Amino acid sequence: MTAQDRGHRTQAQRSEQTRTALLEATIDCLVELGYGRTSMLEICARAGVSKGAFQHHFTTKAELMAAAVEQLAGKLKNKSATDLDRLPEGTARITAAIDLLWESYSGTLAIAATELWIAARTDAELRAAMRPVDRALGRSTLEDIATMSGRLPREKVELVYWLTVNLTRGLALDAELGGDPHRREQLLAEWKRIVVRHFA
Amino acid sequence: MTAQDRGHRTQAQRSEQTRTALLEATIDCLVELGYGRTSMLEICARAGVSKGAFQHHFTTKAELMAAAVEQLAGKLKNKSATDLDRLPEGTARITAAIDLLWESYSGTLAIAATELWIAARTDAELRAAMRPVDRALGRSTLEDIATMSGRLPREKVELVYWLTVNLTRGLALDAELGGDPHRREQLLAEWKRIVVRHFA
DNA sequence: TGGAAAACATTCCATCTGGAATGTAAGTTC
DNA sequence: GAACTTACATTCCAGATGGAATGTTTTCCA
Numbered sequence: 001m002t003a004q005d006r007g008h009r010t011q012a013q014r015s016e017q018t019r020t021a022l023l024e025a026t027i028d029c030l031v032e033l034g035y036g037r038t039s040m041l042e043i044c045a046r047a048g049v050s051k052g053a054f055q056h057h058f059t060t061k062a063e064l065m066a067a068a069v070e071q072l073a074g075k076l077k078n079k080s081a082t083d084l085d086r087l088p089e090g091t092a093r094i095t096a097a098i099d100l101l102w103e104s105y106s107g108t109l110a111i112a113a114t115e116l117w118i119a120a121r122t123d124a125e126l127r128a129a130m131r132p133v134d135r136a137l138g139r140s141t142l143e144d145i146a147t148m149s150g151r152l153p154r155e156k157v158e159l160v161y162w163l164t165v166n167l168t169r170g171l172a173l174d175a176e177l178g179g180d181p182h183r184r185e186q187l188l189a190e191w192k193r194i195v196v197r198h199f200a
Numbered sequence: 201m202t203a204q205d206r207g208h209r210t211q212a213q214r215s216e217q218t219r220t221a222l223l224e225a226t227i228d229c230l231v232e233l234g235y236g237r238t239s240m241l242e243i244c245a246r247a248g249v250s251k252g253a254f255q256h257h258f259t260t261k262a263e264l265m266a267a268a269v270e271q272l273a274g275k276l277k278n279k280s281a282t283d284l285d286r287l288p289e290g291t292a293r294i295t296a297a298i299d300l301l302w303e304s305y306s307g308t309l310a311i312a313a314t315e316l317w318i319a320a321r322t323d324a325e326l327r328a329a330m331r332p333v334d335r336a337l338g339r340s341t342l343e344d345i346a347t348m349s350g351r352l353p354r355e356k357v358e359l360v361y362w363l364t365v366n367l368t369r370g371l372a373l374d375a376e377l378g379g380d381p382h383r384r385e386q387l388l389a390e391w392k393r394i395v396v397r398h399f400a
Numbered sequence: 401t402g403g404a405a406a407a408c409a410t411t412c413c414a415t416c417t418g419g420a421a422t423g424t425a426a427g428t429t430c
Numbered sequence: 431g432a433a434c435t436t437a438c439a440t441t442c443c444a445g446a447t448g449g450a451a452t453g454t455t456t457t458c459c460a
Binding site: 214218256 | 435436437438439
């Protein structure tokens with residue numbers, strides 16, 4: 001889709017369209033190629049956009065990545081927020097919440113995020129851009145979880161939340177490396193059991 | 201150390217020395233610069249070795265990485281093996297084992313390994329080299345843990361082991377991103393409590 | 401309607417990368 | 431001690447990359 005809608009597009013529309021195309025292409029690249037092999041040129045090619053257009057929107061590569069992270073975070077947040085509303089009651093609620101977290105951290109979005117996290121470790125500019133976004137996302141999700149968790153002890157909920165987040169991150173890593181999916185399911189199931197008993 | 205020991209060195213010694221220098225420089229680079237910014241040239245510079253010497257030992261970059269992984273795995277394995285011998289008895293043994301796993305997966309060696317894992321996701325050659333090594337390491341450690349865990353139910357031990365491994369991987373990621381160390385300690389402590397109760 | 405401005409396209413360049421090709425010195429063997 | 435092999439050093443190259451500079455088109459507004 002080389003964006004050839006020749007019908008009258010307002011400047012804002014034009015701008016927004018190519019911007020979005022660039023961000024989506026960026027995430028595609030991160031998932032398919034990894035951060036290292038993701039080049040401006042490749043992104044531009046996938047977005048069907050010229051190098052000049054790219055530079056008009058983002059002056060540097062790191063800036064693009066930061067924007068991609070923001071969009072990513074936004075998507076993840078929206079997804080979590082909407083899903084959190086329709087959780088069942090009782091202990092089923094706990095397991096459902098864990099499933100939800102796992103889904104959030106195991107999809108393509110999470111893969112892209114992981115690529116950026118790792119790259120950010122040795123890239124000060126990128127790290128500076130990612131940290132606030134990452135933190136904000138974590139906190140906000142935690143907030144949702146906390147309010148949703150009703151009368152359960154807040155402190156305990158927090159700990160379990162963060163444990164789950166880190167566990168799922170580790171599992172996501174395992175998934176990316178081609179680990180056994182069956183084992184992952186087993187582990188997640190066991191973790192749910194543990195958590196349920198933990199709150200009993 | 202530009203390796204200028206002009207005393208008679210046998211060929212084997214010469215070879216072994218530069219090989220080791222290259223491998224160590226590789227790991228240094230992975231930790232400090234990340235896989236993306238790790239170039240042959242940089243490695244050679246750090247090892248105090250010429251490009252030609254490098255090519256004499258490893259024909260390609262991926263081959264070097266594979267060798268680095270092997271060395272890494274070897275070190276990790278040795279470390280685990282020796283540490284596993286002097287674990288205390290009773291419930292203290294469980295928490296000590298978890299600490300041990302955390303140390304294994306959070307040190308510089310683990311950072312280098314993570315860089316390679318992530319890079320391997322989108323690099324078939326590297327992945328092919330890493331998978332067997334990774335698996336072997338995991339299995340062997342699990343074996344050690346299992347024999348060490350005495351009369352505890354084997355299946356349960358396995359699940360908890362893998363949960364711990366993945367949790368620590370997630371926490372290692374968090375650490376690399378500059379997350380709060382205090383929180384990490386809290387989480388690890390809570391996890392230990394959970395595991396101890398789990399086996400009670 | 402004409403021109404300013406925003407959005408986009410092309411071209412160019414300094415730099416770096418992995419790896420091939422080729423040259424030299426140190427050790428080994430007979 | 432001369433031939434030979436292994437270990438290491440230098441040089442060269444084709445290709446890619448990020449980003450600057452400059453050129454072109456589209457929309458907007460007075």
